[in-house]
Amino acid sequence: MHKMKLIQSLFLCSLAHFHWTLHVTSEDTPTFGSKNIPRLLSQDVIKGRFVYPIHQNHTVLIYHEDSGEIYVGGTDFVFKLDLDRYQIAQEIHLPATEEEQCQEGPCENIITVIEKFGDTLFVCGSNGQRPHCWRLVSSSAAVVKHQDGTGISPFTYTQNSLSLRVEGDLYAAAPLDTDGSSLQFRRKAGRRANVWMYDSWVSEPTFVSASWVKRKEDPENEKIYIFFREKNSDQNPEADPWISRVARVCKTDEGGSKRFFQNTWTSFLKARLVCGFPEESLYFNRLQDIYVQHAEDWRDTRVYALFTSSWNATAVCIYSMETIEGIFNNSTFKGYDKAIPEPRPGTCVRNSRLLPLATVSVVRDHPEMSDWVHSVHYVNPFYVSNENYTKIVVDRVQAADQSVYSVLLLATDSGKIHKILESGLEPFIISQTQIPSQSSLQSMKLDSKKKKLVVSFAEEISVMDLRSCYEYNKSCGDCVLARDPYCSWTPSGCTPTVLEGIQNIIDGKTSVCSASTSEHNQVNRSRRNAASSLDKDLLTLHTVPMGVPFYLSCPIDSYHAVYMWKHKDQSSPCLQMHSNCLLLIPAMNHESYGTYECVSEERDYVKVVKGYHLTEQRGPRRNAERGKASAVAAQTLWITLGLGLIPFLN
Incomplete structure (x- = not known):
């Protein structure tokens, strides 16, 4: 006893x-019972792994929508990945340059830029702190020519940089000096003249992303949008030291005349990108990542922006390209109180070298818009979390009802992936996947055609299958409750979505399972008396x-x-x-x-x-x-x- x-x-x-x-x-x-947490902890969704021979300090992933090809660049190599067979389809080792005779310091060539121009692959790297670029025939990796890469690739992988291919031209942001200074956005290589920024337009910027928004019906008005954060000019101790921006330049911009603004953007404008709670004057000011979801009509193009704050929270705000353009086209210019000249500063023209001095002078001295760019939800962010997210991509998924839904994929530095449905005004957190890793997440790209997410770490690349429907395979109810646009219930179980599949993405109610008599009866029995079922x-x-x-x-x-x-x-x-x-x-x-x-x-x-x-x-x-x-x-x-x-x- x-x-x-x-x-x-x-x-x-x-x-x-x-x-x-x-x-x-x-x-x-x-903790269960809350809608603000992942519904499911996913397991076994990693379908492929590419292990590096040695750990990489830095990797860059590039996905080309036109060809559906994914390239990864590391130290002295470029891989082309085959996501169907989960293997390396091509391995490219770049030839040494004549200048590559290091007397001191690192000699590694860490790849930072990979762009594809037709059948040519354009690759740039740090090249022992002497940035260099190579043009190669992508099928054979034979070098066509090489050139100096200053202003395209940073001197070291830790310096801020970005690149963007637009038709036959390359736009890039990278330092001009070894100390990381003279960082600005330029058209640096390609068929057309080099164009750069005016020194006073930005203050200690960190460039996050750049995107070309096409206008099939009006190509002369196409613009390049640049997303970045810069040092806040407000010296108030309570003010956040950073402020987030969206800027734009015209694709047709060739710079000013020989007398004024030669080789300098004549169309550069910038505006503040706002994410937060305006009524409380509470904002997430530190832009971390951007995903631009393009649409057939440029007005419907959406920008998904990931922000962090000084109080260790993250938020996602969604912006309409039509709203962004409305600010640039209609707002007054901050600090400018005179009559706005014609053509309006920032307007795209066929020959920018013929723009009048009055128009270009406003761009030079007052490029910032007075009005702010607010998100489509305006009064609050679309999603707020205490998770330390660092990357975002967004997929468009056609459901069984033929409707198309957006699914956000948010990644933390530790490799935790959240799959979030955008349906209406509120996010629905479908699942959480923890990708096993020994290091921090370096890069993440979406292959929307194959519905796979590629995530890069120092030791390997992991490929996540976004259509892991077997996780909801216990019943029609479990499949429908998941509200996962990638999956629907069929006689074969919960499978990748087909037209005849059973889904209810809007609210997840399982009454749609009444199409299956046995399932419907089981649900009704459970409701009447769970213990007797x-x-x-x-x-x-x-x-x-x-x-x-x-x-x-x-x-x-x-x-x-x-x-x-x-x-x-x-x-x-x-x-x-x-x-x-x-x-x-x-x-x-x-x-x-x-x-x-x-x-x-x-x-x-x-x-x-x-x-x-x-x-x-x-x-x-x-x-x-x-x-x-x-x-x-x-x-x-x-x-x-x-x-x-x-x-x-x-």
């Missing part, structure tokens, strides 16, 4: 420590002695669901331990025996996840077996809770 009381006391002690234990052992596991043959049976502590466990299928334990006419909340739901019984008594069912409820779907049937252990060795069972039960519980073993007396 003394031993029994000791075991029960230890059991009760474990309950007191339970919540502390959860904090220590499962701090990265979502489980086949007795599927119960897990346990014989337990009277008086001993005992616990039951069932897996968490969805973190958006609410879980309860049903026993006779009573309901008990479940205690979460990692990805399991526990019911703790301090001491078995006559009322403790019988059937227990772990029931989950999510939206309109109720199901029994797991069931147990407990019976009392009887027999001539009852007392001896009771003592052994008590010790085993208590030890097992303590192991599960992560508190370790404790000694038991025989």
